[in-house]
Amino acid sequence: MNKLTNITKKYEIILASQSQRRINLLKLLNLDFKIESADINENIDTSLPPVLYSKTLAERKAKKVAEAYQGSSKLIIGADTIVVLDNKIINKPLNEDEAFFMLKSLSNRFHFVYTGLSIINTYKNTIITDYSRTCVHFRELEDEEISEYISNGKTLDKAGSYGIQDDYGALFVKRIEGCYNNVIGLPLELLYRNLLKII
Numbered sequence: 035m036n037k038l039t040n041i042t043k044k045y046e047i048i049l050a051s052q053s054q055r056r057i058n059l060l061k062l063l064n065l066d067f068k069i070e071s072a073d074i075n076e077n078i079d080t081s082l083p084p085v086l087y088s089k090t091l092a093e094r095k096a097k098k099v100a101e102a103y104q105g106s107s108k109l110i111i112g113a114d115t116i117v118v119l120d121n122k123i124i125n126k127p128l129n130e131d132e133a134f135f136m137l138k139s140l141s142n143r144f145h146f147v148y149t150g151l152s153i154i155n156t157y158k159n160t161i162i163t164d165y166s167r168t169c170v171h172f173r174e175l176e177d178e179e180i181s182e183y184i185s186n187g188k189t190l191d192k193a194g195s196y197g198i199q200d201d202y203g204a205l206f207v208k209r210i211e212g213c214y215n216n217v218i219g220l221p222l223e224l225l226y227r228n229l230l231k232i233i
Contacts, residue, residue: 038063038065038226038229041065041109041229041230041233042065042066045108045109045155045157046066046067046068046106046108047067047068047108047109048067048068048069048070048103048108048109048110049068049069049070049111050070050072050095050096050098050111050112051069051095051111051113052071055197055219055220056220057069059218059219059220059222062222063222063226070099072094072095072098072099072112073098074094074095076091076114078091080125084116084118084121085150085165085167087116087123087150088116088148088149088150088165089163091114092149092150092151092152092163092165093112093152093163094112095113096110096111097112097152097154097161098112100156103156104156105156106156107157108154108155108157109154109156109229109232109233110154110156111151111153112150112153112154113149113150113151113219113220115148115149115150115216116193117145117146117147118146118147118148119139119140119143119146119194124139124193124194126190126193127189129190130184130189132195133184133190134180134184136194136195137175137183137184137194137195137196137206138177140172140175140194140196140206141172142174142175144170144171145169145172146167146168147167147170147194147216147217148165148166148167149166149216149219149220149221150163150164150165151163151164151166151220151224151228152164153228153229153232161232162228162231164228166216166221167212168210168211168212168216169210169211170207170210171207171208171209171210171211172207173206173207173208182202183202183203183206188202198210198214198217199218
């Protein structure tokens with residue numbers, strides 16, 4: 035797309051994340067970008083409203099990476115994805131037992147996935163922080179298939195203990211309402227609109 039090409043002519047794009055899922059999604063836009071880890075303290079109050087929680091962490095990640103690039107022509111992208119069930123934030127599981135409990139709790143119910151998205155233009159010293167929300171409906175899960183999914187090692191690095199893009203995790207999802215890419219970790223349509231706004 036010509037608008038995206040023009041962005042990369044003016045700015046270097048940096049993804050403030052080493053998440054392979056976000057990297058793969060950003061590659062879909064055929065953009066040249068660098069990857070930098072945003073080493074921040076992610077321990078914040080989980081009683082915060084989900085929108086504020088996800089936006090705060092996304093903004094912290096973008097600002098951390100942007101510190102080294104003030105005045106240069108960079109666009110820093112930060113993102114943070116959370117799962118919310120019954121208005122409670124569900125983060126990554128600490129162990130397999132907690133992963134089992136999380137998936138059992140999501141079984142035959144719907145939950146929300148929020149991704150906070152923050153973009154910093156280091157040349158203009160401007161920032162846009164936004165979010166996307168998707169409703170995910172799970173079918174009823176059997177204990178045996180939950181245990182099998184956990185045993186493949188794909189749960190401990192994911193909020194809510196599942197990945198919709200995984201071969202097996204996708205089988206848990208009956209339907210979604212909203213952006214599919216948001217559930218993976220980077221709402222591309224929202225990202226595109228906000229990139230055009232901030233340049």
